[in-house]
Amino acid sequence: MKCTHKSRRMAAAFLAVCLALTVSACGTRPSESESAATEEAAGQKGQEGEEKAMGRYMESSVSLPEGADCLGRAVHILPDGSFAYFDASVGLYVSKNEGADWQQEGRLEDVLGEYADDYITGAAISDDKRLACIVNRFSEEGERELCQVILSDSDGLIRADGQFADGDWLCRLAFSHDGSLYAASLKGKVCSVDCKTGEVTQLFVAADGPETMAVLQDSLLVLHRYGVEIYDLKEKTLQEADSVLDDFVRENVADRLGTSSESVGADLIATEEGILYLAYRGGLFRHALYGSAMEQIIDGQYSSFGNPIYGICCVLSLDSGEFLLVTTKEEMLRFTYDPNEPTLPEKQLKLYSLLENTRLRQVISAYQEAHPEVFVSYEVGMPENTGLTLTDAVKNLNVKLMAGEGPDVILMDGLELNAYVQKGMLYDLTGILDGIGKEELFPKIAGAYRTEEGTFVIPTNFKLPLLFGKKEEIGQVRDLKTLADAVEGISQRGESGSVTGIMLPGRQLSVLSEICGQSWLSGDTLDTQALKDFLVQVRRICAADRQNMTDTERELFVEGSSYEGAQPIGSGTDNMMMGFAKMTYGCAQTVLADLGSIGVFYEDGDDYELKFLSGQGENGFVPIDQIAVTAETKQPELAEDFVKMMLSEEIQKVNLGSGFPVNRAALDALIEEQSGYWIGGSWGEHDFSHTGPGEKTAARFLELAEQADQIVTCNALLQETVLKYGKEVVEGRMDEDTAVTQIAREMAIYLAE
16 A cells, blocks of 8 residues: 655645636525526527526635645634634635635744644644644654644643543544534544643544534534434534435545545535535535435535545535635635526536446546536446446446437447448548647657547657666566566566566456457457467466465565555555565556656666556557547537647646546656655565656656657456456466357457447
8 A cells, every 4th residue: 555745745646737717707606496496407599488487606716825725724613713724834814805815824833833843644723713623743764653633722832642541542623613622533442631731531422534524503423434423512422423414425425535634535514594505516415414314415526526636625615605625725615505506517428438437427527627618427328336347337438329319429439430431430530730839748649549530649758668677677578478588587587576576467468358359350350369369478487486476475465465456656666675576567557656756776877667558569658538529519619628728738737546647748747747756655564665766767767758659558348358267267267168158159259349
């Protein structure tokens, strides 16, 4: 497992700049009937004489103090309507004009004294501007030496012990309006903190580690992945569960929790009127405690709530009926209800991808901000937990396309591109490429699908298949066979341990099929010889890799491991750092985790080589987020604008961990930004750590990216079938000829269509 740190004042690695909000409006909060309009009612123009659904929350930006940082961020609305703000970089500020101007109330060293240089993991502000912070101190070895709750007070600091004997510590804070302070620990201990003495009193133990807390009148609410626990502060007892609220949390929120110390996956907002709000990437929902409904009043799909680059710090309800979304960015977002805006805009742009796509979600949010007059709908062909197969999803998509009811923009990942091109179902994007200019993009990658007939797909991101190790050991590797020769040669030296650091046969198959799969299919013809050669060489690699594997490696990486997906090359070089690999390969897809890890060995010496892993083909790249526009789109200009935004520097320089940007300036910005980041982790007693890539590593990667001139991609159904039977081969339960026969039989119907 990996964890990332920078300095105390540096934001987490996934943060980046996004498009500024430009839409503003004013108004009052809608009634319950106004805010409950559905997509079906609002997404279509009414028949002549019918009244359109009206009323929508519009967004505008609210400034934060100069130099604001998300670490230890807390925002509170004071009784007089002023905004109070704190973070671990700028200290405590107050704005009396709703963020137009900020006045400093106390520098960090003023409000925290000797604890100002410690790591602040949580904060809360009371109605009387008292500040409570959770501060942690670590040794040089990374061991926690101190965890305390520090309360600012006119008579000096009040300290509360934040550690427990069982290795647990406090991680969340919340003030009530009467000034009482509550805290929760990582393992679910919910406590009160005496603001005069610092005494910590345990109230109850929650069923799971709390994500956030809120005080709703006389009830303390604690949100975690199993629901919301309700504690009566007067009776000192847990109350009956709110089944509607709990079901909603489990179904919609649970898997989004616990991902960051600097943001929350969901937030509870309690009002003095007794109304509860729940916010997460799906939007903002209103709920009367023990009521029968969760009423959506802001839809995350059409607002910044759903933008994956915005980590949610908290959400605030204003007396005006507006809401503030406090994110991990450099400004807050204000949501104001405008009854004169259509609930959903009349113009509609339809998007589609087989699987849920984070990058697409990011661009949808940015596009909605830039084009508030456009309603962007997004369909996922294979939603999680629905049981739909790839074949089902493709058939459903094709039926809609043939009926003229399909999407305007499609991500082609997982779809058979050639079939759509040959049937004339895609729109020519050559004009977009020519308009951007070669110097702004990696031309061989962005234009990889350019033909005399047109450019019907543009990869917006990419992975690069790479091989890394000592020159003397990998210098002769040219393809999959010579890779197997090299792995066997190293293994035959008899040195203990894995050779490649890719411990499981399933992972080897996943890594190498991604790189070699392009060679197995030509049009609708399966190359059975290439497929057999692949299985032969992977069997050799797996056998050699496991020959000298240690008991420690089996215990840490093999026994009980269920993940057999393709691991990136950075995982292999991490294993090299820990002594679990001698060379490695895979796709590089992130600056910090992959290039930074490679740089530990490559940066300071000439013994190591970084080169293409060619597999069964030429030097190439794996296209990611391959965007296309359908030929029958009813909104060609809007669709083109969306594609251009996907390729823009502002969008592409946001690190989502899903591949390198095809925009050169965006990649340069990512490399510069992440050169100062640090990442580390451990397996058992073995540790690894590194920063972002140095100049030598970055330069070599950019050189290879410029040279990559072949598309490396594998038909999704074919890869799935090869993985199934390939595992039987490498584990000795089936020979290669039988496996190829079975693969060909299962693919026959698909290829015939």
